[in-house]
Amino acid sequence: MADHAGHCSSSSQDRRSHFLVAAYGYQGHLNPALALARRLARPHGGGARVTLSVAASAHARMFPSSPPGQLVVAPPDAEVSDGIISYVPYSDGFDFGARPRTAADRARRRRVSAASLSAIVRRLAAAGRPVTCVVSALLLPAADVAVEHGIPLAVFWNQSAATLAAYYHYFHGHEHLVAAAAAAYVGGADDPASVTLPGLPPLRVRDLPSFLVDATGGEHARASIDSMRALLEIVGREKPMVLVNTIDMLEPEAVALRAMRQQHLEVFAVGPMLPRLQLLQQTDAAGDDEGRRIDLYEQDDEKGYTEWLDARPRRSVVYVSYGSMLGYSRQQVQEMLRGLRECRRPYLWVVPRDGRDGDVERCLMEMDDDDGDGERGMVMEWCDQLKVLAHPSTGCFVTHCGWNSMLEALVFGVPMVAVPNWSDQPVNAHLVEELGVGVRAERDAAGLLVGTELAKFIAVVTGDGDEGMNIRNRASFWNQIL
Template sequence: MPPAIDVAREHRIPFAVFWVQPATTLATYYHYFHGHAEMINSRAADTACVVSLPGLHPLSIREMPSLIIDKDEASKMYLRGFGELFEQIEQDKAMVLVNTCDALELEATSLKALQSHLDVIAVGPTVPPAGAGEEAIHLFRRDEKKYMEWLDSQPAKSVVYVSFGSLGTYSQRQAEEILRGLRCCARAYLWVVRREGRMEEVERLIMGTGAEDDESTGMVVEWCDQLRVLAHPSVACFVTHCGWNSTLEAVASGVPPVAVPGWSDQSLNAHLVEEWGVGVRAERDAEGLLPGVELARCVELVMGDGGTAAKVKTNAAAYQEKARQAMAADGPSERNLGSFVNRVRHLVAAVEKNHA
């Protein structure tokens, strides 16, 4: 948020930036603003085109952050904001804390290579343990007892969990397709549909079909404690918009994602999911909808008896262990955060000395 940096500058207070997306995205934006914008812009219309940026594995245009590729006014506004942020970071030589670790992104982008351009500190994954305490903040009302008891009643590794995050809403057609796909799977499902984000048509669809109350096949809830759900032994698959928080939570829980990216960094996150081999990406149609048949196909790939499911489950367990080691007490993330705190102490002492 650039205004926070303006306040820090006005009071001559050193600042650091917490980057809440992957290091791969940070590197992509950095190189876009440092000599590669013209090349990327000239190829933006060809989604199959592959682009090579320093220190990164090749990325197709469709895998790059949408704010770089899309030319609508909202994307242009956000992109200008990112450009200003990089100018401020470099002008003030600010530290950048990134919600990632070497174990996750070393293959996609070398954090050491990025550190030759920016003062990057990996402090992730910043995923609290499931059930971290009642003091946890939840954005929306939830009936935790009801859905947890329902999950308890389901067999191990049998439930499809569907959530498109705190901002996602559904059109009537998209809700119909998701419901059609879930029923085609013939698997139990827990589907998060925020009441605040439901259009009247979607509300009627859910209530009219009994999806909200038909607990034999599935449950529709307004909101849930996602970490508790992902940690539940009955959950086998996470259909997600692939925001970075949700992606990290899936990895840390060992639950294979079906990635349905929409905008911003989500396509690149889906690319990482595929590169790690911990999940699959679902394809939207020409109108941007996730078809029910595609949803069912991807869920079956992850939860079925085929070779893809076996590989995904093995890789998901391996990356869960990598995340656990990164987040462990005195692990790399905690050590990096401790180093950051010590540097802040030195900066504070220097500022106090100058003010005196």
């Protein structure tokens, strides 16, 4: 990281280098960006000055100045420091937590974000701390600002290298190949392992980033493709350093990225961007902030679920979480519950408040009554996922297969049941299978994970058969490597 950091600053390699790391205000973006910022600020990482900037609504949750339930957004010139890095909010035009819904909303967010980040760059320069490198954590307006101000740009890719390669080559000459395969798949053909992109093994349509093969015409997919296309056009034109949250050994075929490097792109594996268990323990025991994570959601009583885990046998608990963005239908909750009961193992299930409508809430309340107040299972709104995965009683992770969650499971050696939904998750689920650290669950034609199928896959991962033992051994191997 030291060599990469010095190169990005370009003008000098002294301690006055100043990195502005800019990220979306989403849970899955913040912690990798924070980990990268802290590594850049360490003495052996260059000892650089680092400012982390996230959307004002997320900044307000990170540094609350108001009673619970209220959101007071800090003024745009507010700055907080933990003694290692500084935190400055930018405005994205949706400072009180709303999300853009239309193309006009998204255009406004890009415009307002760019203007706010530009103001931050000017303000830091006026304060004698000029930014020498902008690090865009997939935040397109940050890349715009770097180009506008003539500041060296680095892109922090917080998804897998395979996903980066798929997007890059899709936008650089292979769009028709992917579109033809997706059209054939939608038309009823078997899902062929014949979509071959430079630097990647043959992939089935279902293993590609979902936005590249979306057949619904959904607004979210179109917007995501437009944003990614614009960002990778900047990458192709400006040739910034691209820092990928992975390791060479994890993705040997993708991380080599020979085809991208042949385009004179500098691509480096810098992951995994998360604290190890030792850092978590140091943080708790000594107040060391090296293992700090960001939670935008209020956790349930940590003592309560930790004591519940403590009371369960080693490697017995099925931990279920689909991340912070995915909601559930009542039917899916009922199927999940059926599967968790059928597997006859204790389970810890995270269902965020944002994913609970009235029907889902009633279903979960009925479940609590039926399961004896948490004796068989516990449902939470949010938890410290790293501590749950690190706990000796956790034996299986049913996951949406977001890249952060997958890396965390690998670090702590927890085998997975992958239930991908969208974005990069299908690519990650494919990698889970290829690494032999879990199985991929299949949804039905309506997109529903049927309870009997969930129970079957949990039984494979946790059972005494050869497949289950091999999966657990492979998961343990990655725990030692990472």
